[in-house]
Every structure is written in C-alpha cells, then in structure tokens.
Amino acid sequence: xxxxxxxxxxxxSVATVSKIINNYPDIGEETRQRVLKIMEETKYRPSSSARxxxxxxxHLIGVVFAGKLNVxxxxxxxxxxxxxxxxxxxxxxxxxxxxxxxxxxxxxEDYLARSNYFQVDGCIVIxxxxxxxxxxxxxxxxxxxxxxxxxxxxxxxCYIMSDNAKISLKVVEHFYMLGYRDIGYxxxxxxxxxxxxxxxxxxxxxxxxxxKLAESHSLYSGGYQEEDGYxxxxxxxxxxxxxxxxxxxxxxxxxxxxxxxxxRGLRVPEDVAVVGCDDIEACRYTFPPLTTIKQDTxxxxxxxxxxxxxxxxxxxxxxxxxxxxxLVVRTSCGSEASR
Amino acid sequence: xxxxxxxxxxxxSVATVSKIINNYPDIGEETRQRVLKIMEETKYRPSSSARxxxxxxxHLIGVVFAGKLNVxxxxxxxxxxxxxxxxxxxxxxxxxxxxxxxxxxxxxEDYLARSNYFQVDGCIVIxxxxxxxxxxxxxxxxxxxxxxxxxxxxxxxCYIMSDNAKISLKVVEHFYMLGYRDIGYxxxxxxxxxxxxxxxxxxxxxxxxxxKLAESHSLYSGGYQEEDGYxxxxxxxxxxxxxxxxxxxxxxxxxxxxxxxxxRGLRVPEDVAVVGCDDIEACRYTFPPLTTIKQDTxxxxxxxxxxxxxxxxxxxxxxxxxxxxxLVVRTSCGSEASR
DNA sequence: AAATCTAACGAAACTACTTTCGTTAACGGT
DNA sequence: ACCGTTAACGAAAGTAGTTTCGTTAGATTT
Numbered sequence: 001x002x003x004x005x006x007x008x009x010x011x012x013s014v015a016t017v018s019k020i021i022n023n024y025p026d027i028g029e030e031t032r033q034r035v036l037k038i039m040e041e042t043k044y045r046p047s048s049s050a051r052x053x054x055x056x057x058x059h060l061i062g063v064v065f066a067g068k069l070n071v072x073x074x075x076x077x078x079x080x081x082x083x084x085x086x087x088x089x090x091x092x093x094x095x096x097x098x099x100x101x102x103x104x105x106x107x108x109e110d111y112l113a114r115s116n117y118f119q120v121d122g123c124i125v126i127x128x129x130x131x132x133x134x135x136x137x138x139x140x141x142x143x144x145x146x147x148x149x150x151x152x153x154x155x156x157x158c159y160i161m162s163d164n165a166k167i168s169l170k171v172v173e174h175f176y177m178l179g180y181r182d183i184g185y186x187x188x189x190x191x192x193x194x195x196x197x198x199x200x201x202x203x204x205x206x207x208x209x210x211x212k213l214a215e216s217h218s219l220y221s222g223g224y225q226e227e228d229g230y231x232x233x234x235x236x237x238x239x240x241x242x243x244x245x246x247x248x249x250x251x252x253x254x255x256x257x258x259x260x261x262x263x264r265g266l267r268v269p270e271d272v273a274v275v276g277c278d279d280i281e282a283c284r285y286t287f288p289p290l291t292t293i294k295q296d297t298x299x300x301x302x303x304x305x306x307x308x309x310x311x312x313x314x315x316x317x318x319x320x321x322x323x324x325x326x327l328v329v330r331t332s333c334g335s336e337a338s339r
Numbered sequence: 340x341x342x343x344x345x346x347x348x349x350x351x352s353v354a355t356v357s358k359i360i361n362n363y364p365d366i367g368e369e370t371r372q373r374v375l376k377i378m379e380e381t382k383y384r385p386s387s388s389a390r391x392x393x394x395x396x397x398h399l400i401g402v403v404f405a406g407k408l409n410v411x412x413x414x415x416x417x418x419x420x421x422x423x424x425x426x427x428x429x430x431x432x433x434x435x436x437x438x439x440x441x442x443x444x445x446x447x448e449d450y451l452a453r454s455n456y457f458q459v460d461g462c463i464v465i466x467x468x469x470x471x472x473x474x475x476x477x478x479x480x481x482x483x484x485x486x487x488x489x490x491x492x493x494x495x496x497c498y499i500m501s502d503n504a505k506i507s508l509k510v511v512e513h514f515y516m517l518g519y520r521d522i523g524y525x526x527x528x529x530x531x532x533x534x535x536x537x538x539x540x541x542x543x544x545x546x547x548x549x550x551k552l553a554e555s556h557s558l559y560s561g562g563y564q565e566e567d568g569y570x571x572x573x574x575x576x577x578x579x580x581x582x583x584x585x586x587x588x589x590x591x592x593x594x595x596x597x598x599x600x601x602x603r604g605l606r607v608p609e610d611v612a613v614v615g616c617d618d619i620e621a622c623r624y625t626f627p628p629l630t631t632i633k634q635d636t637x638x639x640x641x642x643x644x645x646x647x648x649x650x651x652x653x654x655x656x657x658x659x660x661x662x663x664x665x666l667v668v669r670t671s672c673g674s675e676a677s678r
Numbered sequence: 679a680a681a682t683c684t685a686a687c688g689a690a691a692c693t694a695c696t697t698t699c700g701t702t703a704a705c706g707g708t
Numbered sequence: 709a710c711c712g713t714t715a716a717c718g719a720a721a722g723t724a725g726t727t728t729c730g731t732t733a734g735a736t737t738t
Binding site: 351352353355365366367391392393394395 | 685686687689690692693694695
C-alpha cells in the first residue's frame with residue numbers, strides 16, 4: 001500500500017496525495033476529505049525511507065554514548081537525562097536512534113559515517129570520561145550536535161552541563177556551615193571537563209572559605225564505581241587520620257567510601273560526614289541516606305532537546321548552557337544528627 | 340557523494356558499484372579493487388534510506404516500552420535487559436530505534452503504524468504492567484517481535500521471561516531451610532503474567548512445603564515503587580502481627596517494606612526477614628543489604644537478540660523461553676545473622 | 679573455423695515519496 | 709466577448725540505491 005495506490009483509489013495524482021499529506025494549501029476541500037478518508041480506511045502510512053530520501057530529513061536523532069568506561073543505559077545519571085530528552089524530542093516529532101558501536105567500531109567506522117548513513121537530523125552525545133577521536137570528527141561536521149557533559153565546539157554544536165564548580169562550592173559551603181573545617185575529597189582522575197571542574201572548584205571553594213586541604217585528604221579514585229570509592233577510602237584511612245568530612249565526586253564513590261568507613265569502625269556522620277554527587281536512586285536507600293548534589297537532569301534533557309531543535313532548524317551560534325545544581329540534604333552529612 | 344559519483348569516478352556503471360558494495364561474485368578483481376579504493380578515498384557510504392527503500396530491510400529494530408506505568412529507561416531491570424540486547428543485536432548488524440510514544444500516541448497512531456513507517460525489521464517489546472491494545476496489534480502483524488516479560492503469541496513472535504514460579508519457589512525454599520514457617524507476601528495486583536506467576540508460584544510453594552499463608556500476610560501493594568512497599572508494610576504491621584519473613588515481589592517494594600519495619604521498631608532480619616526480587620543495584624547498598632532473586636538479564640537480553648534474529652531470517656514457530664533465576668544471598672534474609 | 683560457454687559488466691526498471699513548474703478551468707471585471 | 713487572476717491539480721524530474729536480465733568479448737571445445 002503506497003501513495004500510488006491511494007492516488008489511484010481516489011482518482012487523483014500522486015502529487016495531490018503527497019500535498020495532502022504535507023498540508024499544502026492548494027488542494028480543494030472536497031478532494032482533501034476524500035483522500036483523507038481513503039488513507040484512513042486503508043490505514044496507509046507513507047514510508048519514512050522514501051521520504052527522507054527525497055527530503056533529506058529523517059526526523060531521527062542519533063544517540064552517541066561516548067567514552068570507554070561503561071557509559072550505557074546502566075549509568076543512572078545519563079539514563080535520567082536521556083529520558084527527559086526523549087520525552088521532549090518526541091513531542092517535537094523526532095525518534096531516537098541508538099548507534100550500535102559494538103560492530104562498526106571494530107570495522108573502523110565512525111560516528112560521522114553512521115550519522116551520514118542514517119541521515120540523522122542531529123545527534124546527542126553523552127560522555128562519561130575521555131572520548132574517542134571519532135566524536136570530535138562528528139562535532140566538527142555539519143550535523144547538529146548537542147553534548148551532555150562534553151565540550152563540543154563545532155559550528156553546529158552546543159553543550160550542556162551542570163555548573164560543576166558550583167556543585168563543589170555548595171558542598172564546601174554546606175560543610176562549612178555545619179562547622180566542619182577538615183574536608184577531604186575523592187574523585188577520579190580528571191579526564192572529563194566536569195570532573196576537572198569539580199576538583200578545581202573544590203580546591204577553590206576550600207581556599208575561599210579559608211580552609212586548607214591536606215594532601216593525604218585528596219585522593220584519586222581510579223574509576224567511578226562503588227569499589228573504587230571503597231578502595232580509595234580504605235587507603236585514606238590507613239595512611240593516616242581521615243578527614244572529618246568527605247566530598248566524593250560521585251554517589252557511588254561516596255557509597256563505597258561509607259562502606260570502607262563502616263568496615264573500619266567509623267560512623268557516618270558522627271565520625272566522618274559524607275556528601276556525594278548526582279543523586280542517583282540508591283542514595284535514598286543507603287545507610288545512612290546519602291546527602292548529595294542533585295543535577296537537574298530533567299532540565300538538562302529538556303534543554304538539550306530544545307537546543308538541538310533550534311540547532312537543526314535555525315542557524316545558531318555555538319553555546320554552552322550551565323544548569324544549576326541543588327543540594328539534597330539527607331543524613332550522611334550530619335545535618336540534623338548529633339555531631 | 341552518492342553511488343553515481345563513485346561510478347563516474349571509477350569509469351564503471353552504478354550497477355557495478357552496487358554489486359561491489361554487496362559482494363556480488365560477478366565482478367573482476369581489478370575493478371573491484373579500483374572501486375573500493377575510490378570509495379575509501381572519498382569516504383563514501385551508501386544511504387540507508389535508499390537502501391531500505393529498495394531492499395525493504397532497514398536493519399533497524401524498534402524498541403517499544405509498553406505499559407502505562409513508567410516503564411522507561413529509569414526501570415533498572417529493563418535497562419539491564421536492553422543493554423545486553425543492544426550489545427548482541429549490534430554484533431548482528433542492527434541498530435536500535437526507540438519509538439517516541441509521546442507524540443504519536445496522542446495522535447492515535449499505534450506501534451504497528453510506527454513500525455511500518457520506519458520499516459523496522461523487527462521489534463522488541465518490553466512490558467511492565469498491563470499493556471495497551473496497540474501492542475497486540477503489533478504482535479498479530481507480520482513484523483517479528485520478541486517480548487520481554489509479556490506473552491506474545493503472534494505467528495512471528497517469541498517471548499522471554501524468567502521462570503517466575505521458580506523465583507517464588509526458591510524464595511520459599513530458602514526461607515524454609517532457614518527455619519521460617521510464617522512467611523508473608525507483598526506484590527502488586529497481578530496485571531502482568533510475571534506478577535501472576537510470582538504470586539501463584541508463591542502460594543503453590545507454601546502449600547508444597549506444608550505452610551499456610553495467613554490472609555493478612557498477603558497484601559496487594561498497588562504499585563511497584565518504594566512508597567508502595569512502605570505503605571503496604573505499614574498496613575500489614577498495623578493490622579496485626581507481621582509475618583516472621585517477607586517476600587516482596589520487587590526489590591523496591593522490599594526496600595520500602597524495610598523502611599516501614601525500621602520505622603515501627605522492627606529489626607531486619609532479627610524480627611522480620613526480607614527477600615526481594617530483581618537484584619537492582621540498590622540492593623547492595625541498603626541496610627541491611629537485601630537478599631534477592633537475580634533475574635539473568637544478561638542472558639535474557641542476549642537470547643532475545645538471537646531469537647529475534649532467527650525470527651527475522653528463518654521462519655520459526657512461536658516459542659517461549661524461560662530463564663533460570665538465581666538466589667543472591669545477602670543479609671536481609673537472616674542467613675548468617677543471628678536468628 | 680565455427681559453435682559453445684563463461685566471466686564481467688551495464689541498461690533499465692523498480693522502490694515510494696517530494697516539489698517545482700506548468701496547465702486548466704472558472705470567475706470577475708471591463 | 710475578451711482579458712487577467714486565481715484556485716486546483718498533474719507531469720515529470722529528482723532522491724540513492726538494488727536487482728534482473730541482457731550483452732559482449734574472450735576462452736574453450738569440437
């Protein structure tokens with residue numbers, strides 16, 4: 001059942017049917033209704049491939065999970081962002097195409113080639129750690145891209161991230177107000193911009209509040225996972241006196257750190273107060289519930305969709321949008337617990 | 340840059356280039372190499388839309404999240420399945436297309452229409468609770484479907500789910516071996532087959548072990564979320580003596596139940612032992628860590644991909660594949676803790 | 679040398695739709 | 709009656725591939 005059938009059934013030309021589908025004004029009302037009725041009855045739908053072949057618009061958005069470390073659906077932060085993004089971009093009439101990097105990366109294909117192959121109208125690239133070169137080829141191309149937590153500087157690109165320096169500032173400020181002066185930091189080697197900013201933001205905030213950071217209280221964790229936080233905290237404890245308060249650059253790191261603390265007989269928050277970052281679901285269920293910084297993933301996803309839409313439809317300058325983080329106080333920071 | 344350009348540059352016909360792309364045997368070795376080299380130099384890639392237009396194969400798999408309750412990327416169980424599925428189907432040369440139900444559901448479009456529009460080669464349908472009619476239209480159509488946790492009976496469909504009766508059996512058995520005789524159940528109204536089987540499987544297992552189930556110890560939770568488990572457990576406690584052990588049909592329900600227990604001054608597992616189901620990430624971080632049944636999501640996703648592949652390429656009978664569940668013992672069941 | 683076979687390639691039809699530009703008929707104005 | 713205008717529609721040329729079915733030239737057979 002194609003447009004030709006419909007045209008034949010309605011006794012009009014293919015062109016007329018096409019115009020009715022696409023709401024052209026130069027069609028008489030009777031014929032429009034007649035054709036519409038036939039399309040309804042035959043459950044006819046146009047073919048997207050024929051359409052994109054002719055229009056060069058696929059109404060498809062490519063989703064790129066960049067980075068070697070397992071950044072996929074299992075990453076809770078990105079899942080939230082992509083969820084909000086999908087909702088909004090769906091409202092704007094687009095569907096999501098997830099590139100399977102498994103096969104084509106082996107065969108030396110790259111994201112740009114994939115994007116061209118499918119003729120996606122734009123891409124959202126989501127990144128955890130450092131990303132492969134191929135992502136920047138895509139960024140430099142003329143396919144509109146919006147980056148989440150990755151600095152895209154192409155002429156058809158924008159990017160969105162939380163104000164990561166502010167994240168650290170809010171944590172330090174909160175600790176300071178609660179009376180802590182001896183604050184430590186655990187985070188991964190700063191391979192990505194957000195992690196860089198969290199770390200430097202932390203150091204800047206410490207200085208701003210006139211506190212000094214002991215070298216043994218600032219450790220790299222290697223990765224982002226619970227085990228990394230656990231191992232790193234163990235190192236910190238065993239190499240000397242732990243800090244009175246700890247900021248972990250990731251909730252999972254914080255959760256791992258709390259496990260290490262508990263294992264060494266230290267109580268949270270009575271002995272060491274802990275704050276994480278991201279507000280993943282698990283934070284609510286840990287013991288004690290983890291105080292953290294919530295990234296406004298809902299807003300990030302939605303903004304990403306709207307920005308990308310603009311990028312695809314009007315010409316626009318490269319822009320970066322910062323999203324305001326929010327402190328979520330639970331109990332691991334010792335806010336209301338006895339100190 | 341299209342196939343015409345390449346043909347012109349190589350001094351051959353379009354047909355020849357196409358044959359080279361598709362590995363036809365009737366091409367001389369010299370010309371093949373010459374054309375291949377030009378394709379390499381110009382970074383030419385064929386267009387997927389032109390291709391699917393002509394071949395009727397898109398190499399795209401549609402992903403449908405069915406069910407009213409928020410079954411999307413935020414559902415940890417399905418995320419694991421889809422992750423494994425994506426990996427395997429990617430290896431087989433397919434990419435994933437996520438239908439945006441936001442817009443088109445409003446406009447009265449259905450999954451089948453979407454599938455036809457994009458000419459996807461197959462669909463994976465993932466379901467939480469009861470699903471809309473539209474899913475069964477898709478099931479009954481000739482697009483190959485594989486269902487996760489949903490009974491698809493179409494001639495081009497298969498489905499995969501955990502052996503849910505066995506899940507309950509394993510839980511009851513474990514509780515029995517630990518000496519518990521008074522076991523309760525919390526689960527949602529059985530709108531989906533898995534939930535039906537978990538509940539009836541639980542009842543059957545209780546009978547099998549010669550235990551009786553007090554009516555007040557088997558409650559419907561309304562939903563699947565933490566709050567539902569919390570509220571339901573509160574009801575169970577306040578309406579009489581709680582059971583000595585509890586099986587919650589979902590980890591989140593279990594986590595909520597533990598919160599209610601704690602709030603009423605009851606210890607887990609000393610006063611009430613708890614076991615959940617699914618093995619979501621949070622289980623490891625709760626207090627106490629939640630004993631649960633792990634669904635083999637890795638295997639489910641992989642099997643789904645391979646079954647769907649067969650379904651798309653050979654003709655096959657409708658089949659159902661059951662996946663073996665596995666007990667993950669942590670501490671909430673009181674396995675090694677003092678009882 | 680004629681007949682037959684085969685390897686290597688191309689013409690053309692086909693896939694389903696969009697869009698430009700031209701055509702037609704009706705209508706009102708003079 | 710003639711002209712200009714406009715509304716409504718269609719022919720045809722794209723869009724980028726695939727695939728069938730010839731065709732040709734050279735090799736092989738008789």
